[in-house]
Amino acid sequence: MFSNDTVIHPLGSTSKEREPASYQWPAEGLAAIPDWIYTSEWIYDREMARIFHGKTWNFVALEAEVPHAGDFKRSYVGPTPVVVVRDEAGGVQVFENRCAHRGVEFCRHARGNTTEFVCPYHQWTYDLHGDLQGIPFKRGIKGEADSGMPADFNNKQHGLRKLNVECLHGVVFASFAEAMEPVAQYLGEEVLKDFAVVFKDRKLKILGYYRNELPGNWKLYQENLKDPYHATLLHSFLVTFGLMVAGSKTSMIADPTGRHGTMASRRPDDVSKVVDSNTAKEMRAYRTDLKLADTRFLEFIPEFNSPWTVTMQTIWPNMIVQRELNTLGVRQIVPNGPNSQIMIWTMFGYDTDTPEMTRHRLRQGNLMGPSGFLGLEDNEAIKFLQEGVRRSPSDRGVLKLGGKSEGTGGIISESAIRAMYRSYREVMEL
Amino acid sequence: MKIAGYEQQPVDARLAREARWDVEEFHAAYCQLLDLGDIEQWADFFTTDCLYIITARENAEADLPVGLVYAEGRDMIRDRAFAVRHTQMFAPRYLQHFVSNVLILAVAGNEIRAQSNYQLLQTLVEGPTTLLQAGRYYDTFWRENGRLLIEERRCIYDTTLIANDLVLPV
Numbered sequence: 381m382f383s384n385d386t387v388i389h390p391l392g393s394t395s396k397e398r399e400p401a402s403y404q405w406p407a408e409g410l411a412a413i414p415d416w417i418y419t420s421e422w423i424y425d426r427e428m429a430r431i432f433h434g435k436t437w438n439f440v441a442l443e444a445e446v447p448h449a450g451d452f453k454r455s456y457v458g459p460t461p462v463v464v465v466r467d468e469a470g471g472v473q474v475f476e477n478r479c480a481h482r483g484v485e486f487c488r489h490a491r492g493n494t495t496e497f498v499c500p501y502h503q504w505t506y507d508l509h510g511d512l513q514g515i516p517f518k519r520g521i522k523g524e525a526d527s528g529m530p531a532d533f534n535n536k537q538h539g540l541r542k543l544n545v546e547c548l549h550g551v552v553f554a555s556f557a558e559a560m561e562p563v564a565q566y567l568g569e570e571v572l573k574d575f576a577v578v579f580k581d582r583k584l585k586i587l588g589y590y591r592n593e594l595p596g597n598w599k600l601y602q603e604n605l606k607d608p609y610h611a612t613l614l615h616s617f618l619v620t621f622g623l624m625v626a627g628s629k630t631s632m633i634a635d636p637t638g639r640h641g642t643m644a645s646r647r648p649d650d651v652s653k654v655v656d657s658n659t660a661k662e663m664r665a666y667r668t669d670l671k672l673a674d675t676r677f678l679e680f681i682p683e684f685n686s687p688w689t690v691t692m693q694t695i696w697p698n699m700i701v702q703r704e705l706n707t708l709g710v711r712q713i714v715p716n717g718p719n720s721q722i723m724i725w726t727m728f729g730y731d732t733d734t735p736e737m738t739r740h741r742l743r744q745g746n747l748m749g750p751s752g753f754l755g756l757e758d759n760e761a762i763k764f765l766q767e768g769v770r771r772s773p774s775d776r777g778v779l780k781l782g783g784k785s786e787g788t789g790g791i792i793s794e795s796a797i798r799a800m801y802r803s804y805r806e807v808m809e810l
Numbered sequence: 811m812k813i814a815g816y817e818q819q820p821v822d823a824r825l826a827r828e829a830r831w832d833v834e835e836f837h838a839a840y841c842q843l844l845d846l847g848d849i850e851q852w853a854d855f856f857t858t859d860c861l862y863i864i865t866a867r868e869n870a871e872a873d874l875p876v877g878l879v880y881a882e883g884r885d886m887i888r889d890r891a892f893a894v895r896h897t898q899m900f901a902p903r904y905l906q907h908f909v910s911n912v913l914i915l916a917v918a919g920n921e922i923r924a925q926s927n928y929q930l931l932q933t934l935v936e937g938p939t940t941l942l943q944a945g946r947y948y949d950t951f952w953r954e955n956g957r958l959l960i961e962e963r964r965c966i967y968d969t970t971l972i973a974n975d976l977v978l979p980v
């Protein structure tokens with residue numbers, strides 16, 4: 381069921397909406413999260429302006445999706461539709477999917493190849509750089525007064541709105557802000573390291589897409605992967621098969637700003653050796669009765685220069701990089717109002733993969749996505765959280781695990797979430 | 811959209827009628843089992859070396875191999891059924907399958923190729939009943955001891971944007 385036809389708390393009845401001046405963060409500081417950051421339209425609008433349309437780099441595409449001149453892809457920066465296109469010189473251009481004339485969202489295909497973009501409404505034509513090439517009847521009709529564009533109309537001033545673009549290791553980022561630091565610097569050394577493990581000097585092979593609407597605030601997905609505590613508790617497949625389990629070698633790495641993170645784990649050779657009976661008792665999801673009839677599914681074929689078998693990276697504000705054993709993918713968060721987000725999953729392998737390796741990745745893909753053994757549980761939990769905060773008179777959540785630490789931390793800690801909200805509060809001035 | 815191996819072949823009218831009868835019976839039994847929630851017997855509808863894929867039409871049209879669910883062999887079907895029944899966390903729900911427009915594409919010995927439309931209705935607690943998916947089955951059946959088993963099932967859905975998740979089998 382899509383959130384726009386939900387019967388639970390329909391749109392327009394936002395009981396936690398209040399006067400802007402009264403959005404005061406609770407006195408406990410980062411030990412508490414007020415519900416209104418997930419439910420308020422006013423907060424949402426401010427996030428769009430200050431975060432997604434502000435000084436951030438947003439994931440928009442993988443270069444492998446647009447390999448040839450004229451290849452394009454519909455994408456998003458925040459909730460805003462954009463077009464990503466490979467130009468004739470091999471560069472990547474990103475511009476608003478909004479005709480400069482009347483605002484029509486002109487590009488309707490998810491992907492394709494073209495030599496120009498034509499707005500269907502009045503046939504204004506743009507080149508692969510988003511520059512206005514032609515307007516029908518620009519000079520009007522002969523003999524008709526006040527016909528056509530004024531003589532001083534300059535095509536150069538009426539192109540599509542172009543975004544700042546940078547490609548790093550085959551990943552395309554865009555920003556509405558002009559003065560941005562390079563993406564590598566934006567990510568920071570700690571996060572760049574595991575990002576490079578997946579992308580640097582690799583040619584990707586796109587395996588396909590999943591898309592889902594998730595009826596929860598967009599920040600909940602950023603939190604989810606900065607929350608190793610949940611990973612050891614919610615997901616039977618993670619803990620039982622040692623992908624992320626208390627007792628094994630793990631780390632929740634945050635960049636110095638706290639915006640980005642890497643949840644990293646090294647799978648132990650024998651899970652039962654790291655999970656003692658006390659640890660097992662704490663984890664209901666640790667299921668000794670969960671045994672696979674087909675064990676190929678969770679095999680790990682070493683292919684990375686990294687101490688970790690799993691790295692889940694959150695790149696602020698809209699990207700997840702998934703390296704879960706050999707299943708690889710990126711997720712793009714498209715905020716869709718305070719109570720909803722759209723998630724676009726792009727699954728890939730490498731162009732050097734043998735057909736058997738591709739099939740291995742496809743089999744292992746059952747962990748992820750809206751039907752994945754991990755993916756669907758997160759979608760459910762986030763939906764439940766959103767429903768919980770929308771309708772109760774209680775007004776805050778608790779974030780005390782791991783004390784007051786903020787940043788890189790252990791597995792039973794909410795340190796990385798606190799670091800994210802420290803940075804969030806600065807940008808949002810909350 | 812063209813799915814390789816699922817082109818319409820000339821089929822003898824009598825064979826086509828028989829095959830249609832068997833395929834419709836199969837759909838009814840399969841849907842009945844899943845709709846009533848007996849997911850642990852789901853694997854019994856498949857051959858040992860079956861292939862079962864659920865994917866968006868977007869992927870099928872672009873020839874992208876990913877599966878929302880991708881099971882190679884009946885053991886993977888069993889593993890999924892066990893997980894959904896015993897370990898996965900999700901809100902309670904009912905699913906109803908409606909299958910129609912059965913086309914018999916080919917009949918060769920014990921093998922039948924067929925295409926059918928499906929609709930999946932989902933009901934969540936305190937929610938309306940909603941259309942979760944509109945899609946098509948591309949099936950290869952194998953007749954064994956008078957009974958059809960799925961050798962290959964490709965569930966290709968038009969509903970590209972999934973409403974949160976797809977938990978129960980299609």
Ligand SMILES: [Fe+2]
Pocket residue numbers: 604610611614615754758
């Ligand atoms: Fe999770």
